[in-house]
Amino acid sequence: xxxDELRRLxxxxxxxxxxxxxxxxxxxxxxxxxxxLVMLRRSAGLDVRADVEPDLHAVGSPRTLAQVVTxxxxxxxxxxxxxxxxxxxVTRDGSAEIRVRDFGPGIPPGQERxxxxxxxxxxxxxxxxxxxxxxxxxxxAEDAAIEVSATRHQVPGCExxxxxxxx
Numbered sequence: 787x788x789x790d791e792l793r794r795l796x797x798x799x800x801x802x803x804x805x806x807x808x809x810x811x812x813x814x815x816x817x818x819x820x821x822x823l824v825m826l827r828r829s830a831g832l833d834v835r836a837d838v839e840p841d842l843h844a845v846g847s848p849r850t851l852a853q854v855v856t857x858x859x860x861x862x863x864x865x866x867x868x869x870x871x872x873x874x875x876v877t878r879d880g881s882a883e884i885r886v887r888d889f890g891p892g893i894p895p896g897q898e899r900x901x902x903x904x905x906x907x908x909x910x911x912x913x914x915x916x917x918x919x920x921x922x923x924x925x926x927a928e929d930a931a932i933e934v935s936a937t938r939h940q941v942p943g944c945e946x947x948x949x950x951x952x953x
Contacts, residue, residue: 811847811928813953816875816882819848820855824873827859834859836873844882845951846928851884853924854932857917858886858946865908866890866943882952887945892937901934925950 817838824836844851855873862871866888875884893901900906904919922932930950937943 862888
C-alpha cells in the first residue's frame with residue numbers, strides 16, 4: 787500500500803493519477819480502493835473507519851478515488867485534528883455515493899462551493915487551497931462530482947459527498 791501511494795504521489799506533478807491509458811479506466815470495486823487508505827491512515831494514528839456496501843462498484847479509475855479520498859483525509863487531519871473520520875459508501879440513485887465526514891469545526895454556511903475553487907483555504911490551518919480543487923477536477927474528468935456540506939446548527943464537522951458513476 788505504501789509503495790502504491792508513493793507511485794500515485796509521484797504522478798501528481800505531471801497532472802495525472804497514473805492511469806492515463808484507456809484500459810486503466812473501467813469498472814472497479816470500491817472497497818479495496820478505500821480499505822488500503824484507511825489502513826494506512828490508521829497506522830499513522832488517524833481514527834478513521836469505513837463502512838462500504840458489499841459489491842459496490844464504480845466506473846472510472848480506482849487511483850482517482852484514492853487521490854480524492856487521500857486529499858479529504860489530509861484535510862480532515864489538518865482542519866479537524868484529533869477528530870474521528872467516518873467514510874460510508876453505498877449505491878444511491880444508480881450512483882456510487884461516498885461520504886467522508888469529520889467532527890471538527892466544519893466550514894461556514896455559504897462557503898460550500900467556494901472551498902472547491904483553486905487557492906481558497908484557511909490561512910490559519912496552512913495548505914495552498916489546491917486539494918479540493920484538484921479533487922473536483924479529477925472527478926469531473928470521470929463524470930463524477932464532489933459536494934461539500936457546511937456546518938449545521940449543533941451538528942459539528944464537515945461532510946464531503948462524492949457521486950461516482952456506478953456499474
